[in-house]
Amino acid sequence: MPVKVLIIDDSALVRQLLTEILSKDPEIEVVGVAPDPLIAREKIKQLKPDVLTLDVEMPRMDGLQFLANLMRLHPLPVVMVSSLTEAGADVTLKALELGAIDFVTKPKLDVAKGLTAYGPILCEKVKMAAKARIITRPPQAVPRPVAAAPATAMAFRTTDKLIAIGASAGGTEALRVVLEMMPPDAPATVITQHIPAEFSRPFAERLNRHSAMVVMQAEDGAPILAGHAYVAPGGKHLEVVRDGARWRCRVSDGEPVNRHKPSVGVMFDSVLKACGTNCVAALLTGMGDDGSRELLALRQAGIRTVVQDEATSVVWGMPGTAYRLGAADEVLPLERIAPRLLELARNA
Template sequence: MSVSARCRVLIIDDSALVRQLLTEVLSRDRAIEVIGTASDPVIAREKIKRLDPDVITLDVEMPRMDGLAFLENLMRLRPTPVVMVSSLTSRGAATTLQALSLGAVDFVTKPQMGVADGLERYADEICAKVKGAARAHVRALQRPVTSAVPSVADVPALRFRTSNRLIAIGASAGGTEAIRVVLERMPADAPAIVFTQHIPAGFSKPFAERLDRLSAMSVRQAEDGEAILPGHVYLPPGDRHLAVVRDGAHWRCRSDAGPPVNRHRPSVDVLFHSVARSAGRNAIGVLLTGMGDDGARGLLEMHRVGAATLVQDENSSVVWGMPGSAFRLGAAQQVLPLHGIAARLLELAAPQPDAA
């Protein structure tokens, strides 16, 4: 899609009401053109061939064909940016996370009550995510292959026992898969990681559980006041900020429902600014793929206090918004492809020879 062209969107949803409301909401944005709607994937397949949309919005649960099966076929045969429309249920959350692993760029939640009012409130978010998806780098879905990356079993046990590093990571669009790639390459005894992903309440718990199954580290939702320990990854509970505070020689999690920052709660900037204050040069900051600029100024503050700072490169990012903003601010010491970030983190976190 050219920079000056309108984003051409196809809406796929079995609810006539949602199709109508999404059409109205998206059409108000002059940068978006709704070129068609479909009530199920079977109808959608013909419209995709005929209309060639820039972005598709896709209901997670669809009749006549499983939405995930449709998405998998689409991403294998005709990669197209997809924004999922998901219900705030346990089943909807699990399905949405699976959709993101299949290549969906982002998702918006479908209100369970007061659908019309809910979509009106989310109008800005929906339009921003659709326009961001139009700029996303989508790639053909590949069948699973054996990874050439060494397994965590190859990393010496207790290698990081004397490391006093704290790793802080932020992400948004594309980040659910990016953080999986990073965590799968971290050993069980790696330094503690605090991580903020733009994700709504109701999705954070299944997201943490999914990462915990895939990582040798222990991944959990942070509880307010709990100690931050090596070998653990802490995510904010849905719709709450996560910050790090110092308690003597230790760090603790601080979780609160303060006002949104950069339109987000949780906000990456909230996390990064707190890490800069509490951990200083002992911290490592990483900004992964994501829309907008949340986290860029916080990463710059981490850089100013002596922390090591990394951002994901444009080629491997789904959306180079957040890492690109940090790079332009001069906040990034290194720009790395996604598959190189974990190795660099382990190098930076390794204890020095004279460490106690």
Template sequence: MPARPTRVLVVDDSALVRQLMTQLLGEAAGIEVVGTAADPYIAREKIKQLAPDVLTLDIEMPRMDGLTFLRNLMRLRPMPVVMVSTLTERGAQVTLDALALGAVDFIAKPRLDVVQGFHEYASVLVEKVRQAARARVVPAVAARPLPPEAQLASQPLGYRTTDRLLAIGASTGGTEAIREVLARMPADAPAIVIAQHIPGAFSGAFAERLNRHSKMTVVHVEHDQPLLAGHAYVAPGGRHLRVQRSGARWHCRLGDDEAVRRHRPSVDVLFESVAEHAGANASAALLTGMGDDGARGMLALRKAGATTFAQDEASSVVWGMPGAAVARDAVDHVLPLEHIAHHLLCAASIDSSALPSGRYLT
């Protein structure tokens, strides 16, 4: 028997947007738009009646804003939600709040020609809805305590901060996964370079948010910026981030060259540059995300002598990118999210005997 189509409820106060999204999603194989709602109160009743698999949710709506509705939904009936966000500073902040509350992903709402813009985004919208239907929904919870061994991360491990480099890549679900990893890092951790799939209008707000939740200093990368211990560097959306050695130091290089497998920044581009210029002095983690970006770069890192980690399936929102790296035999250790910071630090320490002995750690 053919698989049941993914049932979608579209929630937006704009009749035009509801019509466009219904049309674009309805034309996609394996997706059925079972209803629309103009505000959260109508949406609440239609969720009860129609039992959709995925919700698309506008942020700015009458009677109740999307963020309040999402918070209530994740408390009472957690389900996959794709936010429809505006490409503005406020839109970026609210979208990051929505992801923290448990939304799986977001798509940017066109600001000018809405009809043309949505048609250009059609393939992205369809793919995000399909992935959301398979995603692990993680409602916002209070910060989890550190596992006993990870509490060692706050103690001196003898980091070789002048010659060690950490790299992190992520996509769907990554904004919160990266926040959790950085929140567990001490202020004197080795420099960390980060590639997260995110629009250019959102990446600055993302870096600011990470900085508020980390003992490290988190910055939005500028071209030719030197890498310093105790700092984490977030790639700007729409630009590739590479690491290059200049004398005794590493520097960030930003590029506007072609997207790699539709992504810019690309995790593969970042990881391959780290493999070339840092090699065995690097450690890297590939976190939750759809697709396979980062798998090739992680294999290059492992071949160059770097220690490589992947987030495990159970803690990932989408186990696409880390799963692809595991399939390529590019990963030394597969770990739950809460263990990754500690083991990245162990790999960067003078004594790396605390690293797990096997591939999988549960």
């Protein structure tokens, strides 16, 4: 059975383009379109779509308010269609927090050309969303470590330990949960999340607001310090390189690896070369298999590895592939990953 999609966008041009793009895929059927959330609400009842595509800026009702109501009353998989602006990034990240599965970007100029170029990605994400698990979490649902008892504090003062984390679809919220549970003196942490260039800095800034660690977008040559987390810039690879007794970030503009840039696999490969068994690694929710084979190489080298379990993953693609390859020492629910990474890093 094809995936039934309802397109919600106030632009007639965008509705037409999305209909044409999605209808080219034999596994997708566009069952309807709606120019605003109020009309969409009635069409959802009539047409019973499997997936919605949703613009965030619409008349009569804000897209975020519609999404919040939808997830509370009638949860459905949603793929956001977002503008490539700083405001668009903030709204999209909020939408993912509310329960949207994933997003595609809508350029401000030459929308037709831009959306057509994203066609294969959009189709893939819509089909993935139909199979995804809808997980909604209230903001700061996980206790923050700053209020923890002193006995839980971990005296990591240098870059003698490293945590490496990869994620894709569903990862923006999974990473928020993990970093909320990290103490301010946690081991240095490097993160690759599949995300467009315009979204990675706002994403890092958002994580910083939710974590006792200092979270930032990685800069080329930046020293990797305890108590800091470094997010790969969108459209660039993040690697860890050794500089004497220290580690530094290397941000490079190479070719996509495993179809991704940034690639989790590139980061994991660099961690293996630069850090050896002084690190631990985790693979969180995500579509595809990026990082899974490289996680296996880490485990085979004696590095402890963790993957997120299927029940708490939005998409059990990357972690599921890693599990089937034998790349995981442990398979854990999301809420147990941060404490376990800290424990493993302490004993690495």
